[in-house]
Amino acid sequence: LVAKYPWDMKNKFGSWPYVAEMVADVAPGFGANPDEIILSRNTTDGLCSIINGLHFEPGDVILTTHHEHIAATSPLNVVKHRFGVEVVEIQLPVFTGIEEVTQQDYIEAFREAIEAHQNVRLIVFSHITYKTGTALPAKEICSLAKQHQIPTLVDGAHTVGMFDLDFHDMDCDFYAGSGHKWQCGPGATGILYVRDNGNRLNEYWSDRDNPLWLINSSLSHADHLGKQLQMQYIGNDNYPAKQALVESCKMWDEIGRDRIEARILELSLQCKTQLSYALPDAKMYSPNVEGLMSGLTTFNPLSDVTDKERLTLFRDRLREEYGYIVRTTSFKVHKDDAHQTHALRISTHLFHDERDVDGLVEAIVDLYYSF
Numbered sequence: 001l002v003a004k005y006p007w008d009m010k011n012k013f014g015s016w017p018y019v020a021e022m023v024a025d026v027a028p029g030f031g032a033n034p035d036e037i038i039l040s041r042n043t044t045d046g047l048c049s050i051i052n053g054l055h056f057e058p059g060d061v062i063l064t065t066h067h068e069h070i071a072a073t074s075p076l077n078v079v080k081h082r083f084g085v086e087v088v089e090i091q092l093p094v095f096t097g098i099e100e101v102t103q104q105d106y107i108e109a110f111r112e113a114i115e116a117h118q119n120v121r122l123i124v125f126s127h128i129t130y131k132t133g134t135a136l137p138a139k140e141i142c143s144l145a146k147q148h149q150i151p152t153l154v155d156g157a158h159t160v161g162m163f164d165l166d167f168h169d170m171d172c173d174f175y176a177g178s179g180h181k182w183q184c185g186p187g188a189t190g191i192l193y194v195r196d197n198g199n200r201l202n203e204y205w206s207d208r209d210n211p212l213w214l215i216n217s218s219l220s221h222a223d224h225l226g227k228q229l230q231m232q233y234i235g236n237d238n239y240p241a242k243q244a245l246v247e248s249c250k251m252w253d254e255i256g257r258d259r260i261e262a263r264i265l266e267l268s269l270q271c272k273t274q275l276s277y278a279l280p281d282a283k284m285y286s287p288n289v290e291g292l293m294s295g296l297t298t299f300n301p302l303s304d305v306t307d308k309e310r311l312t313l314f315r316d317r318l319r320e321e322y323g324y325i326v327r328t329t330s331f332k333v334h335k336d337d338a339h340q341t342h343a344l345r346i347s348t349h350l351f352h353d354e355r356d357v358d359g360l361v362e363a364i365v366d367l368y369y370s371f
């Protein structure tokens with residue numbers, strides 16, 4: 001419609017009041033003010049806008065983890081080479097099905113890293129790691145960072161649409177998420193949260209004239225407009241896609257984001273429990289513990305977890321012969337490991353039910369015994 005009626009495109013969709021209406025619709029569902037929400041293109045776009053926009057200097061340290069997605073590691077690598085920043089990967093505790101892990105283990109890993117390094121300027125971590133589907137205690141990590149006056153940038157690719165997020169309560173500085181994953185919005189849509197117009201960043205980084213440069217903006221010069229409007233404007237945009245994202249957010253709010261989170265975790269628990277029961281020797285990498293659990297279940301039923309080829313064949317046969325689509329992930333349990341561990345990753349969402357989980361577990365078991 002927008003393409004058919006260019007007059008409307010210019011006068012309605014391209015106009016600021018229209019964008020203001022969209023962010024006002026989205027913000028309350030995420031515990032944010034409208035002027036803290038930018039409708040971005042995706043998580044990568046949000047992470048890159050912030051990481052590449054921050055004013056780093058040689059000798060600065062950025063803390064991140066050994067289980068980040070390339071959407072974060074790639075821009076971190078750029079600032080490492082561009083500014084001489086030291087990027088330190090924290091060894092995350094990884095559940096391997098034997099010893100329980102707790103939220104406190106994750107908090108301690110961040111605390112130790114903060115205390116071991118001088119001049120930490122930023123902490124970047126995934127709210128849910130895409131490798132093992134572990135949910136990190138984001139609020140506690142942000143609180144720890146705040147005590148040390150370090151800004152936080154959270155990769156929320158999997159949480160937007162899965163968890164009942166409240167950015168003010170979490171008290172992060174930046175949060176980048178996807179609209180096209182668990183939020184079920186159209187492709188190339190995302191949500192970027194920038195806390196309180198970045199004021200706290202000015203306080204933490206009072207030694208830098210301009211801590212955040214808005215490089216991904218056609219209004220980077222217009223400070224008087226505020227960060228939200230400046231960051232939102234990146235030239236001609238795909239407003240119909242953004243409107244569709246807004247509609248999906250409104251639908252989620254109507255259903256209740258707390259109910260959605262509870263349902264996703266319920267199905268995830270069923271999936272983890274049934275898999276562990278049916279295949280007790282399989283390696284489970286997603287903790288089955290409240291507070292660390294997400295809608296992702298990462299596990300490997302095969303005896304050699306380093307054999308990527310065989311697991312890929314298992315994944316492909318699961319789709320071709322049984323109709324279930326899951327993906328594979330690869331990660332190092334310990335960051336110094338010489339080998340990668342490979343696993344299947346299952347997503348259980350709102351449009352699934354108990355029978356789907358039963359069917360998937362049955363299919364995995366059936367395939368396993370004939371494999």
Ligand SMILES: Cc1ncc(COP(=O)(O)O)c(C=O)c1O
Nearest residue numbers: 042043044069071130155157178
């Ligand atoms: C943890 C994590 N971060 C970032 C991304 C990139 O997401 P997007 O496609 O929204 O940029 C992904 C995608 O799979 C992811 O799993």
